[in-house]
Amino acid sequence: MENFLYSIPTKIYFGKGQIKNLATIIKEYGNKVLIAYGGGSIKKIGLYDEMVKNFKDNEISYVEISGIEPNPKIETVRRGIEICKDNNVEVVLAVGGGSSIDCAKVIAAGVKYDGDPWDLVTNPEKIQEVLPIITVLTLSATGSEMNKNAVISDMATNQKIGTAHENMKPKASILDPEYTYSVPKKQTAAGTADIMSHIFENYFNHTKGVDIQDSTAEGLLRACIKYGPIAMEEPDNYDARANLMWASSWAINGLISYGRSAPWVVHPMEHELSAFYDITHGVGLAILTPHWMRFSLDDITVNKFAQYGINVWGIDKHLDKFEIANIAIDKTAEFFKKLEIPSTLREVGIEEEKLDIMAKKAMNPYFKYAFKPLDENDIINIFKAAF
Numbered sequence: 001m002e003n004f005l006y007s008i009p010t011k012i013y014f015g016k017g018q019i020k021n022l023a024t025i026i027k028e029y030g031n032k033v034l035i036a037y038g039g040g041s042i043k044k045i046g047l048y049d050e051m052v053k054n055f056k057d058n059e060i061s062y063v064e065i066s067g068i069e070p071n072p073k074i075e076t077v078r079r080g081i082e083i084c085k086d087n088n089v090e091v092v093l094a095v096g097g098g099s100s101i102d103c104a105k106v107i108a109a110g111v112k113y114d115g116d117p118w119d120l121v122t123n124p125e126k127i128q129e130v131l132p133i134i135t136v137l138t139l140s141a142t143g144s145e146m147n148k149n150a151v152i153s154d155m156a157t158n159q160k161i162g163t164a165h166e167n168m169k170p171k172a173s174i175l176d177p178e179y180t181y182s183v184p185k186k187q188t189a190a191g192t193a194d195i196m197s198h199i200f201e202n203y204f205n206h207t208k209g210v211d212i213q214d215s216t217a218e219g220l221l222r223a224c225i226k227y228g229p230i231a232m233e234e235p236d237n238y239d240a241r242a243n244l245m246w247a248s249s250w251a252i253n254g255l256i257s258y259g260r261s262a263p264w265v266v267h268p269m270e271h272e273l274s275a276f277y278d279i280t281h282g283v284g285l286a287i288l289t290p291h292w293m294r295f296s297l298d299d300i301t302v303n304k305f306a307q308y309g310i311n312v313w314g315i316d317k318h319l320d321k322f323e324i325a326n327i328a329i330d331k332t333a334e335f336f337k338k339l340e341i342p343s344t345l346r347e348v349g350i351e352e353e354k355l356d357i358m359a360k361k362a363m364n365p366y367f368k369y370a371f372k373p374l375d376e377n378d379i380i381n382i383f384k385a386a387f
């Protein structure tokens with residue numbers, strides 16, 4: 001296990017009715033709030049009205065930015081910063097899924113920055129002071145509610161870039177699984193695939209002596225495999241929604257990545273698909289993952305794939321290790337099919353002639369340190385296999 005600094009400062013208020021704490025949480029940081037939310041799902045589920053009433057009762061004043069789009073855009077970040085500056089906002093409250101939270105994070109950082117906020121996306125080291133961020137999560141997927149990351153797009157230049165800073169970690173997040181009862185099947189499936197992909201990116205790694213991180217990762221994967229389909233069939237199954245919600249945070253809050261390091265590879269590949277075609281992040285990941293796994297399986301990586309097959313899928317450990325690995329990869333692909341996620345890039349509207357440029361843009365020199373090192377040609381081949 002490698003050295004690490006443990007730092008997860010976000011307070012989590014988990015469970016039914018935790019919204020009752022929101023006013024008290026906000027008042028620790030200020031009285032003027034920006035509410036940042038998406039296309040209106042929070043109004044449909046009554047959450048918006050509940051919050052606003054709570055603010056009035058507690059003399060908290062608020063302004064808002066709505067219409068934050070899935071795969072949030074830099075223009076929306078700019079709009080949010082202006083609203084904050086014009087109204088002397090003290091606290092940024094994100095209500096929604098990863099897109100609203102990510103957008104809110106860069107707004108909160110941008111208020112304290114003199115230049116254009118795109119600088120903060122391309123150069124995270126320019127992020128310094130950040131307004132306090134609080135979140136109310138309504139979709140289990142990205143883990144943004146408990147981490148330092150934000151992913152912002154500029155569709156004019158086909159760029160989708162992740163930025164990160166310790167100061168962008170939310171001060172507190174309210175995780176009430178009941179708010180996710182209304183998440184449609186497609187988003188429930190995509191969210192489950194996203195959570196699993198975060199776990200895979202951390203788990204498929206050569207660092208030795210990380211039993212705690214590995215067994216935690218395997219338990220999280222088993223929970224996703226158990227509860228993803230249940231949440232799709234029974235949207236108001238509390239335990240299914242609760243397990244997915246907590247798995248969303250754990251998959252990417254540091255607990256399973258501390259003590260080991262390696263570049264993520266499937267995410268950078270998927271971000272190019274979204275940057276060019278604005279597709280749903282989790283869907284792109286589910287399409288690419290089995291092909292990335294098949295590409296990655298070799299003599300050096302086979303033991304880890306076999307470990308995954310035995311501990312996550314319960315495959316007989318007496319079989320040949322390559323057989324176990326291949327069955328595990330097949331089961332992963334079948335699982336995403338069971339979640340009714342498309343299994344080819346063409347099904348989500350991606351055009352073959354764009355594969356080369358997307359592969360070129362996804363390529364990163366750090367990929368030579370990946371679980372299975374890969375170059376631009378390998379990425380093209382993974383895209384082609386997924387096409």
Ligand code: NZQ
Pocket residue numbers: 037038039040041042045068069070071072096097098099100102138139140141142143144147149150151179180181182183184187191194252267281282
């Ligand atoms: O906009 P509204 O009306 O709220 O509808 C949203 C949106 O259409 C809807 N939704 C959310 N909660 C709902 C609901 N519908 C019904 N009931 C509810 N309770 O779901 C749709 C998708 O929402 P979005 O926030 O876009 O989804 P997600 O949470 O998957 O976020 C995706 C974004 O996060 C980035 C992705 O790249 C993408 O841009 N990521 C962020 C990460 C991070 N910050 O750590 C890591 C991830 O790997 C990822 O890259």
Ligand code: ZN
Pocket residue numbers: 142194195197198267281
């Ligand atoms: Zn993701």
